[in-house]
Amino acid sequence: MSTDGGLSRRGFMLGAAGLAAGGAAPAAGLSIGSAARPMPAEREAAQLPNAPDFNFLRAGTGRFTAADRPWDGIDIKYIVIHDTEASYGDTLSFFHGASDGAGAATHYVIRSWDGRVTQMVPTNHIAFHTGNFWYNMHSIGIEHEGYLSHGHRWYTEAQYQSSAKLVRYLADRFNIPLDREHIIGHEEIPAEKAEGSAKQHYDPGPFWDWAYYFRLLDAPLYKERDSAPDGPDVIALMPRFADNYHTLTDCNNGCVDLPSQASNVVYLHTQPSDDSSLLSDPALHTAGLPGTSQTWDWSARAVVGQRFVVADRTESWTAVWFGGHKGWFHDPDHRIAAPAVGEVVTPRDGRDSIPVYGTAYPERSAFPAHIEPDDIVPLQYRIPAGQRYVAVAIYHSDDYQGSAAHPDDRVRVVGDRQLVEISYNHRRAFVDMDDIHYLT
Numbered sequence: 001m002s003t004d005g006g007l008s009r010r011g012f013m014l015g016a017a018g019l020a021a022g023g024a025a026p027a028a029g030l031s032i033g034s035a036a037r038p039m040p041a042e043r044e045a046a047q048l049p050n051a052p053d054f055n056f057l058r059a060g061t062g063r064f065t066a067a068d069r070p071w072d073g074i075d076i077k078y079i080v081i082h083d084t085e086a087s088y089g090d091t092l093s094f095f096h097g098a099s100d101g102a103g104a105a106t107h108y109v110i111r112s113w114d115g116r117v118t119q120m121v122p123t124n125h126i127a128f129h130t131g132n133f134w135y136n137m138h139s140i141g142i143e144h145e146g147y148l149s150h151g152h153r154w155y156t157e158a159q160y161q162s163s164a165k166l167v168r169y170l171a172d173r174f175n176i177p178l179d180r181e182h183i184i185g186h187e188e189i190p191a192e193k194a195e196g197s198a199k200q201h202y203d204p205g206p207f208w209d210w211a212y213y214f215r216l217l218d219a220p221l222y223k224e225r226d227s228a229p230d231g232p233d234v235i236a237l238m239p240r241f242a243d244n245y246h247t248l249t250d251c252n253n254g255c256v257d258l259p260s261q262a263s264n265v266v267y268l269h270t271q272p273s274d275d276s277s278l279l280s281d282p283a284l285h286t287a288g289l290p291g292t293s294q295t296w297d298w299s300a301r302a303v304v305g306q307r308f309v310v311a312d313r314t315e316s317w318t319a320v321w322f323g324g325h326k327g328w329f330h331d332p333d334h335r336i337a338a339p340a341v342g343e344v345v346t347p348r349d350g351r352d353s354i355p356v357y358g359t360a361y362p363e364r365s366a367f368p369a370h371i372e373p374d375d376i377v378p379l380q381y382r383i384p385a386g387q388r389y390v391a392v393a394i395y396h397s398d399d400y401q402g403s404a405a406h407p408d409d410r411v412r413v414v415g416d417r418q419l420v421e422i423s424y425n426h427r428r429a430f431v432d433m434d435d436i437h438y439l440t
Helices: 041-047 088-096 133-137 148-154 157-174 194-199 210-216
Strands: 029-031 054-056 078-083 108-110 117-119 139-144 183-185 234-237 265-267 301-303 307-313 317-322 325-330 337-339 343-347 353-357 378-384 389-401 411-423 428-432 436-439
Touching (some): 078 148, 078 157, 133 389, 139 157, 157 210, 194 378, 307 325, 343 378, 378 428, 389 428
Parallel strands (some): 078 183, 108 139
Antiparallel strands (some): 234 307, 307 317, 317 325, 343 389, 353 378, 353 428, 389 411
């Protein structure tokens, strides 16, 4: 289910401060404009085509911030797929209840057995659903009734169909590309700060069929490369879902192996051998202990459609740069590593390593004096010299805040700092444009 997005300052419902209309990027600094003009949720619901049973139930106070997206300059870049880890009814009740300022909700919730859709937050508002306020600012969240460990029991045909119709409608309305760079899982979103990395949720999890979902969206999972690479070798991970069975271990009440299920996961090893350890992650494991197959442990898992740069190859194994390491996966006949298109970044010459960030917030000097911002600080990861990662997009840093003295006056702040979103490990990350250069 969704988590709050660092809500100590943002977790109260506020009147929207309208900003300049239009899609052009504003100059660095404060951006203030015309009055807000939100779209009534009931009218928005009526525009959704072919919904089996569309309902509106407003999320409680403290579970979203009022805004006027995208007319206020806060563009919607992503649609984030979640699972509820609770029943449909309990999820609606939880999101509908008022919060003390650290609440969570998504824009939509979809029932398992029949695909019924309930909207809980109008799309112009910022729902607290990813555990990262920058991604909250720029995304729409969709919860799917289900449980990560038993995905096949809950992710039904009706739910997939209903969800795909909703995503196609939203992508068309907000000009969101239908690809794996913009239709993403909650599990792919990083924490804002290092101390939050281990708490970031891992949903919809390994049993969500991304390949089938994108067929329903009538969209490709990735852009194929039709010739040998001129530069870095970019691949998309494309295991065949029906043939890719994995067994998770649930250690919540004694460690029990769950039934093996078809999976979207590619496990990464430290060496080109099934007997070698799985990759570790400093957010999840101390002293370099290896990754595991436990339900919560995403340290060595890559997901269908993610793109990485090839670091090495043997006859039947392929290695990619992953979270600061070289991660190997079994790749007989190189069928899993599908040739893909992508721009690639690497640390600038002369840098031993560069920091990795979880957000694209502006530099402190971009904020007016009456607003105390969150500083953008590095996560617990670094990229060593020579490693290469696929660049997803370049963003001007931005934030949307009010002050304690005038909470109803919210402003979008845009910085001079540019950050590059990359496919880093199981999750996305950001690097500073000044720290990297592009490879062709």
